[in-house]
Amino acid sequence: MTTLLDVAKKANVSKMTVSRVINHPDKVTDELKQLVYEAMRELDYHPNVIAKALANNSTRIIKLCILEDIDTTEPYYMNLMIGIAKTLDLHQYSLQLVTRRNFDIGNCDGYIITGMRISDVDWIKDLKKPVVLFGENRYGFDFIDTNNKAGTYLLSQLALKKGYEKLIYVGIDSKESFEYSREAGYLQQVQEKRMVPELHRFGNHSHLSEDFIRQNWNKIPKNTAFICASDRLALGVERAIVRCGGKVPDEFGVTGFDGVFLNQVASPKITTIKQSIIQMGSACGETLLDKIQSGESQGSLVFEPKLSLGGTLRD
Amino acid sequence: MTTLLDVAKKANVSKMTVSRVINHPDKVTDELKQLVYEAMRELDYHPNVIAKALANNSTRIIKLCILEDIDTTEPYYMNLMIGIAKTLDLHQYSLQLVTRRNFDIGNCDGYIITGMRISDVDWIKDLKKPVVLFGENRYGFDFIDTNNKAGTYLLSQLALKKGYEKLIYVGIDSKESFEYSREAGYLQQVQEKRMVPELHRFGNHSHLSEDFIRQNWNKIPKNTAFICASDRLALGVERAIVRCGGKVPDEFGVTGFDGVFLNQVASPKITTIKQSIIQMGSACGETLLDKIQSGESQGSLVFEPKLSLGGTLRD
DNA sequence: GATTAAATTGTTACCGATAACATCAAACAA
DNA sequence: TTGTTTGATGTTATCGGTAACAATTTAATC
Structure with a gap:
């Protein structure tokens, strides 16, 4: 050498x-x-990267903090990690996976954080190394996310274009920023068309949205489209409609959000927003490395949503 | 600090x-x-890992060499990488993905190689850093693999136990070690039962095995089970049988090998050998790190096959 | 008890880079 | 002409460890 x-x-x-x-x-x-x-x-x-790291006393370690419970059946976090790791490896950084518990063990050069709640804001602000969040937030942290608002806006628009006359929003009962944004996208579209908004919120489980639809089936007019905040909720809605004797997509429309795994096995596939988690993970890594190198905030990166046409909206 | x-x-x-x-x-x-x-x-x-690395002049980099074409629809390599990365990250090593082309760019502390062919033996022998292969071989390199022979042996045994009277092996037309081992497992079972072996080999594509079965349909007696060297081949065989009017599993049995992705979407699911690529990847990483640390060969690690019961053998 | 071997601990130099300071020459002002 | 400033380059110490060697103590041998 x-x-x-x-x-x-x-x-x-x-x-x-x-x-x-x-x-x-x-x-x-x-x-x-x-x-x-x-x-x-x-x-x-x-x-020699190692010598450089020693001289700069840096660690070449990036911590990925996943602050919510990991659903191992969803390839979501796997994809995120793959995306991040891809970038980091390219620059000879290594990735350390941490959770709430083992958070402050060992040093590092920067953090990628996902699943932040309001109560986390304070300690994240106190971190002494650069931080990038995966998922939008309204506290001034740099982040990477899909344009959530644009996503539901587009889906709502599409549903109207397909001739559905009423739009009902089925959201996630959470105070996280992405949910506000998805609601905002729906609301904007509805207001532009001078329609009356109708929102319902549940935990993010298909059976919750399913139960709701079945219990309120008689109040739902035909030619309604449900704009759901997640594929999971959409799946529940679709199931309820079918069980109540409704026809998707002829009489009712359904749209989801995410398109990670469920969308691959569902039948019919849900019309949804497709997110390339791997690509976004890569962007997380790149943004963070840039931030480390320059010492300056790099701003946020918002990925424009891509429609994934399934069979739950009329053709 | x-x-x-x-x-x-x-x-x-x-x-x-x-x-x-x-x-x-x-x-x-x-x-x-x-x-x-x-x-x-x-x-x-x-x-301080960095200082240690500098003093030992090591790089903390492991190269993962994938010597065959990567089929991106198969999560096989993803899983392998995840498994390896998991272990390496734990020890603050980073993973570098290389192919035939960019192989000798930059230094490293060790190699994990998969997809080795006979023509690769020489240069791999010349490598100056520890090597672990993913996939069995007969050239003395340490490796991690499933016990391929035991896999087909078990499947053959199971098929006989379920009452199929003839076993036909549908293999991969390749000179790689794993294929010899899978054939050997079938042969051993057949010989133990004093039956006449029948082997056919094709490229690893479902349409090849499918075509073969359809063309030879009239020569195949009922109550035959096909022991296939991969899920892909098994899928083709199953499809051919159904199209020719045969019944699986009542009249014909089919078994595969791998159970990575296809097995998740196929219907009926194939009775096959399930491999935990992630776990094996981890083992690769651990073995290599041990080898680096001790400077000595760590021997090979063979994972015992796990049967994954699908619907292509009688119950 | 003197001599030598073995075991234990400390010193020094080095891994390959970088920051902080020192040096030197050219450019400029008085 | 002389002193001062500026810009370009070289020197030294340092990051946090480790190997090789030196020094010291302890044990073993005759």
């Missing part, structure tokens, strides 16, 4: 000059820079 | 003694060892 010193000798300069060419090229004459670049190329020099 | 020096001071010894307590405890008196342990505990000392 060739080192800084080898390059320095070959270029007839000091180690420090070579180091500067790499890290602060503006502080070196063009003439020397050329010499150094040439030496590096000839010797096929690659900086 | 507390360092070796802090501990050394607290325990009134030299840095070196502390280092020895950690790495070569047998070379230090019990008395001093106690002092050092206490100091470490009181100061909550955790060794």
Whole structure:
């Protein structure tokens, strides 16, 4: 392995000059820079990441904090991890998975946090290393997320275009930011069309939305579309409609949100918003690394939603 | 962060003694060892992995070499990577994914190789860092794999127990070791029962086995079970039987091997061997790290096959 | 009891980089 | 011309460990 010193000798300069060419090229004459670049190329020099890390006393470790319970049947977190790991590995960082319990064991260079609740805001603000959240928030933390509002807005719009005359929103009973945004998307579309909004909220389980629909079946007019905050809720709604003798998509429309796993096995597939968790995970990693390197906030990254057309809205 | 020096001071010894307590405890008196342990505990000392890596000039990088084409629809490699990464991250190693092309870019501490062919043996032997293969081989490399022979042996045995009177092996047309082993498992069972073996080999595509069965349908007696070398081939066989008017599992039995993804969507599910790729990936990582640390070969690890009962053998 | 071998502990240099400071030459002002 | 500022480069110490060697103590041998 060739080192800084080898390059320095070959270029007839000091180690420090070579180091500067790499890290602060503006502080070196063009003439020397050329010499150094040439030496590096000839010797096929690659900086030793480990030595660099020691000198900067950094750890090359990123902590991924998953603050909610992990549903192992959902490939959601797997995909997230794969996306993050892909980026981190590329830059020779390693990923450490932590939960609420083992959170502060060991040092690191930065955090990726997902599943934050309001009560977490304080300690996250106190963290001394750069942080990127996975999932939108309204506390000023940089984050990566799908444009939730645009998602439900688009789905609502599509449902209206397909001729459904009433839109009912079936949401998640939670105070998290993404839910507010999804509701906002629905509301905006409904208001633009001068319609009357109707919202219901449940825990994120298909049987809850299913029960609700069955119990209120007689109050639901035909030609209604249900804009659901998750595929899970959508699945419950669809099931209830079918069991009550309704026809999807002819008499009733249903849309979901997520498209991670359920969408692959459901039949008919739900018309939903597809999120590339892997890609978003990669973005998390990149944003965080940029933040670490520059020391500055990198802002948030919002992925525009992609419609995934299933069979639960008219064609 | 507390360092070796802090501990050394607290325990009134030299840095070196502390280092020895950690790495070569047998070379230090019990008395001093106690002092050092206490100091470490009181100061909550955790060794700095980066500094250690620099001193040992190691890279903390493991290369995962996938030598065959990656079928991205199969979660096989994803699972493998997840398993490996899980272990490596635990020990603060990072994983670098390489293929035939970018193989020798950059240094590393060890290799995990999968998809090796005979022509690869030479260069793998020449590698200067520890190697673990994923997938059995007969060239003396340490490996992790399912007990392939036991797998087909068990499936063949089960098929006979269920009353099928003839066993036909549908294999993969490849010279890789795992295929020989799967054939051997079938052959052993057949020979033990004094039956006449019948083997056919194809590329690993469902339509190849399907075509074969359909073309030879009139030569296949009822009450035959097909022992297939992969779920893919099994799927083709099952499809052919159904299209030719045969009944699975009443008239014909089918077994597969792998149970990774296809098994989740197929209907009926194939009776097959289930492999936990994630777990095996973890084992790969652990074996390799042990090998790196000890400098000695760790031998191979063979996972005993687990039957996954589907609907393609009689109950 | 003197000599030598073995076991234990401490010193020094080094892994490969970087920051902080020191040096030096050229450019500029008085 | 001389002193001062500026910019470019080199020196040294440091990050937190470890190996190789030196020094010291203890045990073993004759």
